[in-house]
Amino acid sequence: MPPLLSSPLRIGDLELRNRLVATAHGSGVVSAGTARPGDDDYWRRCAAGGAAMVIAGGTVVGSDSGNRTGNITDASLPDAVPGLRRRAQAITDGGAVPVCQLVHLGRETLGAEIWEHPVAPSAIRSPREPVRARVMSDADIDRVIADFVRSSRHAAAAGFAAVELHAAHGYLLAQFLSPATNHRADADTAAGRAAILHRLHAEITEACPGLVVGVRVSLDGAEEAGLDTDGLCELLPLLDMFAYRNVTAGVRTTYVRDMATAEPPLLPLLRRLRAATAGPLLVSQAFRSRAQIEEALTAGADLVGMARPFIADPDIAAKLLSGADNRIRPCVSCNEDCRSFTPVLLCTVNPALAPPGLAARPARPLRFGPPPSRPGKVAVVGAGPSGLEAALRLAPAHDVTLLDAMPWIGGQLRTAAQAPNRTGWSALLRFYQDNLTGVRTELGQRVTPADLTDFDEIIVATGATETDTAGAETTTSVLTDPHRFRPGNRVVVVDDGFGYWPALGAVEAALAGGAGQVTVLTPVAAIAAGIPAESRVQLLRRLAGHPVDFVVQAALAEVRRIASGTVVRYRNVLSGEAIELICDRLVVAGERIATDWRSFPENLPQARVQVIGDALVPRRVSHAVAEGYAAAETILTGARVPAQAG
Incomplete structure (x- = not known):
């Protein structure tokens, strides 16, 4: 008997090769509502990695639900069918079942400009929108249902085996399902609120014989446009006509949980969800490991869905099925x-x-410097994310030595992973650690050009350092030493104005250490402006109820020590008013300055030298990883890329 993870599953007329699903997301390779060439390349790669079913998302059913940029597929357009056909064929070619998720956003605009006005079941404003949507008439409902049917016809004609109705995350169909957003005359019961789904199922199956129809619903956000556990369990038995139920969590701005969500939120509820529905049950949201997936399947889920893990590694299904977990x-x-x-x-x-x-x-x-005449020895100086990526890429084919002054790998990524609720970065460092097979590592000693005269290729990935302020601690120092904060400490954190994770991590570290009061000074008018919108919402929820004050448009002016602590003087950047407060610990997010790498090309004329990552310009992890990959590719391909003026 095959393990549960690799067991096939039948849904209607569909045969799924295993229990792993790439849940709905979009490639973004879309213009004017239609998929452009290259979109199919993404989906073919995703399906070829072993998923049983691939659900293409980001597909609306009409122009009144699309944004003005047009990078969302509009399945109602006849012109969209050729692109949808390429997409469906690509998924089929990869061995997976192709599914097209269909959505109408209703009162939500995704925060983007749209061409038309939003509509909703009732005149209840979304907390994410400045005004309420227009209330739908019966004729509007008929029109939207016709849009779903027409879009389903186009999906079927394009070769999709199934469509999934998106009734989750607070979008239009979810707005009908939630008692918080549906106050229509027939909405007193769950059955009344679900009537639109019954009608959609009936009309789509009549119009598209043989097309499998699934539905996605979600938990949480009951006060907005969602359902609580009781409401979801009341709804699920009413959806048995659908071929499968895809259950997830959250509403807009909370349904893409960041790394602070360590465990899938549906895991504790799975036995109850299983008892509420007899048909195939797909669960998703924050599944990242084999243990989590197998726990879900053991508790009663038939399928487990992931989206972002397939984006990070399209081969994740094949690697899980083969037991190569550490290669994911x-x-x-x-x-x-x-x-x-x-x-x-x-x-x-x-x-x-x-x-x-x-x-x-x-x-x-x-x-x-010039490229070597033949493949030679490679030194990667710096074991942060850029250096690690370069060494990983080169390891199978080259003699690689990875060097770092610190006794461990990770660089500033290791520091970031030590912040509360940011330990997700540790998984990336474990991946590098587990896969640097064949790489010689020399850690704990500072490297000079004189140490590298035997190497033909030098990759400099020496990172950056955080500047310090007299009388203050850096974010690096407090994140790498969690014991610096003491219960009752009065802490001031000075943001650099960019609202990114170093200062925010220091805030959470102070709270984790028992700080009695944390005051955050930022010279701009926004809070946590530099992090993704979903992360900002989740961060502020974590901080709610804790002794944290944000003071905006506040610039640090002076720091001085007194017997009772540190005096922090700041000024309002608009009025110029000066204000003082006393704290026990002052943390200032300093500018990150690239290390001086010039001695390497100056003193190693025999080698080609490439400078990457924060050593070049301090930026995000994505830049470091991409430049590490690019530097390795230059060596792997023997590219004779011209040197640049330094």
Whole structure:
């Protein structure tokens, strides 16, 4: 008998090869509502990695639910069918069942400009929108149902085996299902609120014989446009006509949980969910490990879905099925690239995911010296994310030595992973540690050019350091020493104005240490502006109820010591008013300055030198990983890339 993870499953007329599903997401390779060439390349790669079913998301059913940029597929358009056909065929070619998820956003606009006005079941404003939507008439409901049917016809004609109705995350169908957002005359009961799903199922199956129809619903956000556990369990038995139920969690801004969510939120509820429905049950949200997936399957789920882990490593299913767990490039749930679509779907940890026509994410290491005449020894100086990626990429084919002044790998990524609720970065470091087979590591000693005269290729990935302020601690120092904070401490954290994780991590570290009061000074008018929107919502929820004050438009002016502590003087950047407060610990997020790497190309004329990552310019993990990958590719391909002026 095959293990549960690899067991096939039948859903209607569909045969699924295992229990792993790539749940709905979009490639972003879309223009004017239609998939562009290159979109199918993404889906073919996703399916070829072993998933049993691949659900293509980001597909609306009409122009009144799309944004003005047009990078969301509109399945109601006849012109969309050719692109949908390429997408469905690509998934089929990869061996997976192709599913098209269909959605109408209703009162939600995704925070983007739209061409038309939003609609909703009732006149109840979303907490994410400035105004309430127009209330739908019966004729509006008829029109939207016709849009779903027309979109389903197009999906079926394009070769999709199934459609999934998106009735989750607070979008239109979820707005009908939730008593918080549906106050229509027929909405007194769960059956009344679910009537629109019954009608959609009946009309789609009549119009598209043979097309399998599933539905996605979600838990949480009951006060907005969602359901609590009781409401979800009351709803599930009413959805037995659907071929499968996809259950997830959250509403808009909370349904893409970041790395602070350590465990899948549905795991504790699975036995109850299983008891509420007899048909195939797919569960998703924050599943990242074999143990979590197997626990879900043992508790009664028939299928387990993931989206971001397939973006980080499209081969995740095949690796899980073969037992190669340590070779999975892990999704760390940072949400920094996969949620922005600038310009298309990208991933912080996966440099091979690139815009159409490119083999890898664009990156340009700084290069000096001629390439060697033949493959030679490679030194990677610096074991942060850029150096680790370069060494990993080169290891199978080259003689590689990885060097770092610290006695451990990780660089500033290791520091970031030590912040409360940011330990997801540790998974990436474990991945590198487990897969640096064949790489010689020399840690704990500072490297000079004189140590590298025997090498033909030098990759400089020496990172950056955080500047300090007299009388204050750096974010690096407090995150690497969690015992610095004491219960009752009065702590001031000074943000650099960019609202990114170093200062925010210091805030959470202070609270974890029992600080009695944390005051955050920022010279700008926003709080945590530099982190993804979903992370900001989740962070502020974590901070709610704790002794934290944010003071905006406050610039640090002076620091001085007195007997009772540290006096922090700041000024309002608008009025100029000066204010003082006393604290026990002052933490200032300093500018990160690239280390001085110039001695390497100056003193190693026999070698080609490439400078990457924060040593070049301090930026995000995505830049470091991409440049490490690019530097390795230059060596692997023997590319004679011209040197750049230094």
